[in-house]
Amino acid sequence: MVKNFKGVVVFLLMATFIVFFRQRTARTYRSTSQPNGFLPPAACLLVSNTTITPLKNTSHLLVSAYMDQRVKGLDVRIISIFRRDSIQPLQCLFNCGGHCNKTAFLTTPTTVLQHSDNFGFPFVTTDAMCSIPKNCHATHVTLLTEPHTERGSNLSWLPIRNKTNGSEMRFKFNFTVCISNLFGDYNNVLQFAQTLEMYRLLGVDRVVIYNTSSGPELSRLLQSYSQEGFVEIVSWPINKYLNASGGWLFSKFGGDLHYFGQLTTLNECIYRSMERSRYVLLNDIDEIIMPYQHNDLMSLMNTLQQQQPNTGVFLIENHIFPKRHFEPSGMFHLPQWDGVPGVNILEHIYKEDPDRSIYHPHKLIVQPRMVEQTSVHEVLKHFGRRYKVPLEVCRIIHVCKVPRESLQLEQLHVDKRLWDFHEKLIPNVDRVLQRVGLLLSERER
Structure with a gap:
């Protein structure tokens, strides 16, 4: 009886250790992948399948994203249409090459470049420029109106095109x-x-x-x-x-x-x-x-x-x-x-x-x-x-x-x-x- 009791205790201790180790590893992965605190969604990416994608919580519209390293310090250009009187600070959120539950997400600040020709209209063609984080093999990108959020399942992602070396x-x-x-x-x-x-x-x-x-x-x-x-x-x-x-x-x-x-x-x-x-x-x-x-x-x-x-x-x-x-x-x-x-x-x-x-x-x-x-x-x-x-x-x-x-x-x-x-x-x-x-x-x- 005592022998069986000791066996149960040992088993429970080992099980507790395994659960603790897995949780610690998971927390470390999220922290390493997302130093700004963004927690990736469990679901797969919702990739936009249209040429015009509204940006949540704004009047802005996203069109397409392209790799463009001709401007020093900026790697990705998101072609978009912004309302000129309501441009706020934005963050670029990158999917760094993962798939579904194993996805890694990172953000960097966004530089918004309005095109000089607007002919007086409220909306203007805009380039949202971002740098890709180090060690991030970015496949998709989107914009965030807030740098920290725990919900990503409602985001619409744009594939990053033009990745061929010149x-x-x-x-x-x-x-x-x-x-x-x-x-x-x-x-x-x-x-x-x-x-x-x-x-x-x-x-x-x-x-x-x-x-x-x-x-x-x-x-x-x-x-x-x-x-x-x-x-x-x-x-x-x-x-x-x-x-x-x-x-x-x-x-x-x-x-x-x-x-x-x-x-x-x-x-x-x-x-x-x-x-x-x-x-x-x-x-x-x-x-x-x-x-x-x-x-x-x-x-x-x-x-x-x-x-x-x-x-x-x-x-x-x-x-x-x-x-x-x-x-x-x-x-x-x-x-x-x-x-x-x-x-x-x-x-x-x-x-x-x-x-x-x-x-x-x-x-x-x-x-x-x-x-x-x-x-x-x-x-x-x-x-x-x-x-x-x-x-x-x-x-x-x-x-x-x-x-x-x-x-x-x-x-x-x-x-x-x-x-x-x-x-x-x-x-x-x-x-x-x-x-x-x-x-x-x-x-x-």
Whole structure:
């Protein structure tokens, strides 16, 4: 009996020691992993599956996170949209490479960089910059409004992208076009197809489009291009979170944010393309950046880079082709396109001379690795040089409604550069329109 009692006591002592040891080890692990006192949740990470993620307890919106070690002391850039009058101190919370219950979490202070262009709107494109803690192999990040909290299960995490070392980059694409956003049920199908097929002839490999809303026919065409792999559609439901403006100036158009977040999407596209594209074109869907002394964009850029070494930003002058003036012979008024919504750019050969007495906008070709922040017509922060490309070398063909409607036909100049590509362009446009059932057959004409 005594022997059995001693055995029970020994067993209880050993069990108590094991429980104490495990608890001590667990406490030591949390303390080592989280010196600021944050206790990680037991559940797996809740990774955001949308392009816009509200930041809890704020008016701010998070978009995406990228590794960016070009700025000394800062390693991660979180592209976001902040309300300018309510920016408070924030903490970056990193997941240091663990999984579920074995996760390690660390925080560092956040440096908030507002972009200088806000056009008077309450919300502004923002970079939340953070340094990664030592010995942290960070995979995901989010922001905290308070440095100490014991609840992490409600946090939405962003994956950290762009982790390739600069010397190891192997570009998948030579050229990517970034179309900032489609909104207002945009349905200019014919001009859209012509522009994309023109870019394909010029050597563009990928077109990234941020889509808030588009018309029914254009949506069909977008899906077709997406399935083919030429177009990457990024859902951009900004109107679910903000009263997004359809104009560029707050005092005139009102709203929360400039042009449905155009500045945010342009910056996001640069970082999205940083590891995979040699060059990025930043322009609107009704604009074509057109070389005039070369037959494709790669030949153009090879010449420019040789003439302008260490240049990462090339500004291309905008030239407007009023859509109210038509080429008189009608040779490119093609009957198979009569039922397609939108503008036929081949019919518009008359262009305005830019009014250089006032600010004249440019659009951009950039090396994304040499750009830190961009606006619509200018780069805000960059590395290396910038260069305005002479108009006789390259300029924008912009077929649109003109701001200077007083100009008469005799004050315009003929420019038939698009016609140099018509033999390939027309059948290519026919092919994509036929694929989505928008091309009229001979019986329907």
